[in-house]
Amino acid sequence: MSSLSTAALEDALDALIDAGLVAERDDGLVTTETFESVRRVYRDSYANLGDDAFRQTVADAFGVDEATAAERIDSGEITRDDLIAYLSLRSAFDSEGRSPSGGRSQADDERLATMATLVAEISPGSPVPDVLDDLDDESWRAFLDEHPDAVVTVWRHDCAPCEALKADLDAVLSSLPDDVAVAGVDGESVPDFRRTFDVDAAPAVCCFRDGALEAVLTGRQSPDAYADRFSELY
16 A cells, blocks of 8 residues: 555554454464454455456455556555455454544545554464463473473464363363363474374364373364363373
């Protein structure tokens, strides 16, 4: 999209943070799961649009004619990622009964476009649910040394079975004995962990007993299925 002033970018970023769509962490800015859950829906719908449909959608979204939409697309001012981010943000704000500037207007749409420019460049945070310790390749060995009986879950972004497991996570974890530690890893960020235990799918529930990997449960399963396997192992 077009060049933006520092003030406009800072204002848009503040609004994104206030809305819980972007978070500031020690390692920088990340988009939140709240935003990513909406963006996944729009990415599935719009990422592979044909050129004609993409041009028409841009025209409709930004209130311009198709010729203007084509010019913006051809110049690189609006990409598919920009469109997906814009529509996702509009949906996220509308679902809360609010808009970034207090009401639907040209100023509102311009502010959304500025936000879209930002979120299109910000990576999502870890897919590991907040209730779990988030391990990486520098920390998982120490975790297992300290907790020889443990369950390490493997997650990935844009993973429908992972999202389904998150919905069942409380029920799944409640079936574990209290002395079994639980953590999670972002599968795309832990190549050492995946090579060591030959894990190539997400979600995966890796069950360790006395420091050894005893079972890997992949895909989404019912809470009862996890409970039965945990009962056998622990």
